[in-house]
Amino acid sequence: MEHGQTVLVLRRLLARIRDVMAREGTSQARLSSVVSAIAKDLAAEVCSLYIRREGDVLELFATEGLRPTAVRHTRLRIGEGLIGEIAAKARPLSFSDAHSHPKFAYRPETGEDGFSSLMGVPILRDGRGMGVLAVQNISPRHYTDEEIEALQTVAMVLAELVAGGDLLNRDELALVEGIALRPMRLEGVQLTSGLGLGIARLHQRRFTARKIVAEDTDHEHDRLRNAVAGMHGALDDMLQSSDLAAKGEHRDVLEAYRMIAQDVGWLRRIGDAISAGLTAEAAVQKVNDDTQARMSQLADPYLRERVHDLENLADQLLEQLLGVEDASPELPDDKDTVLVARNLGPAQLLEYHRRRLRGVVLEEGSPAAHVSIVARALDIPVVGQVRGALDAIEVGDRIIVDADHAQVFVRPRDHVHELFIRSLKTQIDRKATYAVLRDLPAVTADGVHISLNMNAGLLMDVKHFRDSGADGVGLYRTEVPFMARSVLPDVQSQERLYGKILGYAEGKQVIFRTLDVGGDKIMPRWNASEEENPAMGWRATRVFFDRPAMLRHQLRALIKAATSCDLSLMFPMISSVNEFVYARALVDKELERHRYLGGVPPQSVNVGVMLEVPALVFQLRPLLEVVDFLSIGTNDLLQFLFASDRGNCHVSERYDPLSPVFLGMLRDMVQQCGAAGVPVALCGEMAASPLDALALIGIGFRNLSVSHPAVGPVKAAIRSVDLKPLEDYLLLLLDTRADSVRESLALYARDHRIVL
Ligand code: PEP
Ligand code: MG
Secondary structure (H helix, E strand, O other): OOOOHHHHHHHHHHHHHHHHOOOOOOOHHHHHHHHHHHHHOOOOOOOEEEEOOOOOOOEEEEEEEEEEHHHOEEEEEOOOOHHHHHHHHHOOOEEEEEHHHOOOOOOOOHHHHOOOEEEEEEEEEEOEEEEEEEEEEEEOOOOOOHHHHHHHHHHHHHHHHHHHOOOOOOOHHOOOOOOOOEEEEEEEEOOOOOOEEEEEEEEEEOOOOOOEOOOOOHHHHHHHHHHHHHHHHHHHHHHHHHHOOOOOHHHHHHHHHHHOOHHHHHHHHHHHHHHHOHHHHHHHHHHHHHHHHOOOOOOOOHHHHHHHHHHHHHHHHHHHOOOOOOOOOOOOOOOOOOEEEOOOHHHHHHHHHHOOEEEEEOOOOOOOOOHHHHHHHHHOOOEEOOHHHHHHHOOOOEEEEHHHEEEEEOOOOOHHHHHHHHHHHHHHHHHHHHHHOOOOEEEEOOOOOOOEEEEEHHHHHOOOOOHOOOOOOEEOOOOOHHHOOOOOHHHHHHHHHHHOOOOOOOOOEEEEEEEEEEEOOOOOOOOOOOOOOHHHHOOOOOHHHHOOOOHHHHHHHHHOOOOEEEEEEEEEEOOOHHHHHHHHHHHHEEEEEEEHHOOOOOOOOEEEEEEEOOHOOOHHHHHHHHHEEEOHHHHHHHHHHHOOOOOOOOOOOOOOOHHHHHHHHHHHHHHHHHHHHEEEOOOOHHHOOHHHHHHHHHOOHHHHHHHHHHHHHHHHHHOOOHHHHHHHHHHHHOOOOOOOOOHHHHHHHHOOOOOO
């Protein structure tokens, strides 16, 4: 069918469905009329509707063309047969010769032997699969993209009718598993840190559009125009709110978001759907569903995030068109709440933040997503990638978001709830204690001074500098602001950013780590190909040795920002001494250029290495002759040493950093650095755990760098320990064959009343 023809057919079909709905009759009779109409208008011999039932089963609910006796009888599991495959993949599939497909599952009771081709689309609502709508033809035929789109539009209409109880008795739908009031523990991925308790508020598109087929297309175009203007106005208001004005990346993220809101292609597609006969809200919904289906095929996480932005904006458009969109309007604003959503945009998070938001649970999301960046700045615990959260959680349920352990407790029993309330209270009390420690040095009980610094990646983190009580910034991950923006920052804006960071640090040392991108750290306009082992791939300095321009621009910006003050920078993922020598030569070239152009150079320039590749451990002697300092990145060093992917939950916890092997290696390095007179620090995540930090100072480290919330707890532990006996004890422990000394060390800490 040609495009124009498809639009006409679709319009006629939607009108027909509207007529069926207006008629009296049983729901089964209506279903039968609907599938007959679809088969007729799409020139198919068969049209069948499968609805998802409890236990992930698809049941044939209505058919035109297959045997009527199969109705309410034929069942397929999700993933079984071609219909099950469409439901599992949540995307349309078409086959001109369905029988020859290896996934084809023959059901004799349906009498489908005679039909060669099949096209099916998922019935989706709020991103959840409700069933499958399929057509079949006797002769082998190719279904065009337009025909697939037409069937998708019809599926969307059916989804609303089914969910609204217009086509089926609601009792027949068993979409939600039998969760009743059972307590549950769900696991996900830690997107930010902290613990939050509250009652569930669902952020879910409540698509209450009873009207799907437009009566007056021009009027619908007008409604869309007004809604777009309203949405832009709301985003502008948010950008101008005084609350946000002060916050750097926060604001950048929202500005990028506004740019996406002006995406012409997206708005045009919505306009086209209106022209095809849908109401404005149905058109927004349809384009959103299409985007979601496409999204599932995107491998690039950066692009996936952009698609999420579009989805979030679709929500905002629906809000403009339909009014309130909060699925929990009955919840009063004075209650602590936990928001549950499939995904969320940064602007939406800010909106909810005003209403006593204590935590967020997302079915999707990633640590580098915009929403995570903003949540981190607002100090909201977020657990992401929690599968089935929206199915498992009901409005008003009691929820505990334990982001530190990437877990969510749903309807916890009273004793669990009380346990967490106590732990929350302890956290609050502890924070007060740490505040008292803020201006005290990190000195052990027997007088050894430890330099305790903080790690940062955003301006917002650095703003915590003074409150944290850190001595300096031991690691500033410069790639984070790059990833949070939709365009690459130029030299000038980098210079401004680095200047601000140095300003917040108030003259204390800041160690800027040059860009650690590539692999899975994706930046805008980054067209690197997908890699099988991104962590060990074309990453960080390796990229910039091949294409030095971006690194040189960064070095230029750093040098300019540090005019008249001290500049410390280090290179990540260095694997050989010569790589460092090359990198350092680039710094020298940029310094020369800066001077040549009349710039005032930094007072001092210290160039170091982030030691995170095991090969470098065996080149320490020559390395120590050329570096100004070392900082050990244990996150990567540990994963490469034990060959255990730090991002893989099956192995990431398997090898304890407190293993005698790892600690022994670290101790050797500290000793070699000491002998060579080269300062050495450790900035991996392990130092943020007070117990691990004790082990590290016990083997000789005198400089640690941890995320800002960990400065207080680590300082408290350091101030409560006598170092000499701890050193002796660790020496004994390192001489064992145990996989880990954690337990022994924890007992030692308890016996010696060390504050953990
Ligand atoms: C490390 O690898 O230990 C480190 C601090 O760097 P990142 O976590 O950014 O890789
Ligand atoms: Mg690293």
